[in-house]
Amino acid sequence: xxxxxxxxxxxxxxxxxxxxxxxxxxxxxxxxxxxxxxxxxxxxxxxxxxxxxxxxxxxxxxxxxxxxxxxxxxxxxxxxxxxxxxxxxxxxxxxxxxxxxxxxxxxxxxxxxxxxxxxxxxxxxxxxxxxxxxxxxxxxxxxxxxxxxxxxxxxxxxxxxxxxxxxxxxxxxxxxxxxxxxxxxxxxxxxxxxxxxxxxxxxxxxxxxxxxxxxxxxxxxxxxxxxxxxxxxxxxxxxxxxxxx
Numbered sequence: 001x002x003x004x005x006x007x008x009x010x011x012x013x014x015x016x017x018x019x020x021x022x023x024x025x026x027x028x029x030x031x032x033x034x035x036x037x038x039x040x041x042x043x044x045x046x047x048x049x050x051x052x053x054x055x056x057x058x059x060x061x062x063x064x065x066x067x068x069x070x071x072x073x074x075x076x077x078x079x080x081x082x083x084x085x086x087x088x089x090x091x092x093x094x095x096x097x098x099x100x101x102x103x104x105x106x107x108x109x110x111x112x113x114x115x116x117x118x119x120x121x122x123x124x125x126x127x128x129x130x131x132x133x134x135x136x137x138x139x140x141x142x143x144x145x146x147x148x149x150x151x152x153x154x155x156x157x158x159x160x161x162x163x164x165x166x167x168x169x170x171x172x173x174x175x176x177x178x179x180x181x182x183x184x185x186x187x188x189x190x191x192x193x194x195x196x197x198x199x200x201x202x203x204x205x206x207x208x209x210x211x212x213x214x215x216x217x218x219x220x221x222x223x224x225x226x227x228x229x230x231x232x233x234x235x236x237x238x239x240x241x242x243x244x245x
Contacts (some may be wrong), residue, residue: 004077004190005048007107009033010169011088012040012150012162019063019141038062039095040151042069043166043175050168058151058159066092069194073104082127082173085111096170106187114175119183127172140165182227197221199228210236 016151017035020026041056042065053072069092081088089109096103116125122127128139142161143150150158181187181199190201197205199237202225211220213230219232 004188005075006078006080006189007076007144007176008045008047008170009042009069009073009081009084009088010044010166010173011080011091011113012148013091014038014040015148025050027203039065039091040148041162041166042092043143043163043170044069044072045170050172054163054167056159056163056166058154058156062095063099066101067152068096070096070101070104073107075105076107078108078110080110080112080173080177082110082169083113084110085114087099093152110177110188112173112180113116115180119185120178123217127169127176131172131176134176134179137168139171139172141166163220169219182223182229184228187228197223197226198230201224205230 003036004055009046014037016028016033016037019032020028020036041054041058043052043054045052055068056210057065059065060068073092074119077087080144113125113127116122116130122133128231130136134137140161142165143158146160147161147165184199189197189198190196191198195205196203200223202223205221206224207219208222208229209220216235221230221232222228223230
């Protein structure tokens with residue numbers, strides 16, 4: 001049974017530095033951008049590894065930081081993040097393009113924010129809220145926006161706090177994925193074996209009725225290891241259908 005390489009990812013960015021005449025409801029022109037938003041650091045962890053990898057602009061140059069995360073993405077089969085489809089991955093892609101890097105090898109994405117929004121109705125969709133309510137931990141407390149300002153000022157203590165904050169977000173993302181895995185619809189298959197659970201790869205599948213499309217009927221399974229539901233890859237014939245009901 002072949003398992004994919006799964007990478008948990010989170011980035012932190014610097015804010016846009018702009019010139020503006022006012023403080024409310026401003027339309028900032030592009031010539032007023034002094035320094036655009038950019039990646040400050042990234043945290044990532046392979047599923048099964050004990051340590052979170054981390055690199056920031058306090059340690060290496062911008063090209064070196066981007067090359068290191070590009071290399072990890074190039075190895076990944078799945079990338080799991082929280083709001084990463086709308087933020088983390090597009091931010092990294094834009095900086096890769098600026099550094100004249102080619103796109104990393106194609107990978108599938110699982111954005112846990114989309115699962116939270118689609119499947120549940122929580123009072124808040126923030127990662128910190130979901131993690132705390134589900135008993136998974138909480139984000140690292142910090143000094144607010146001042147932490148970002150102090151990191152831009154290259155203060156070592158703030159960079160140490162930023163590293164802890166970024167790494168903890170990666171760990172929370174992994175813990176949340178493990179808890180929500182059976183709720184994720186259309187989970188990419190983790191195993192080549194059709195008789196294995198697509199969510200966790202376990203072969204502990206129990207037949208639980210059938211799944212019907214408009215014209216075909218399939219065997220339905222529930223994984224006894226993680227609880228995820230799936231269906232067989234081939235439609236049932238009439239005799240097999242009678243024994244499945």
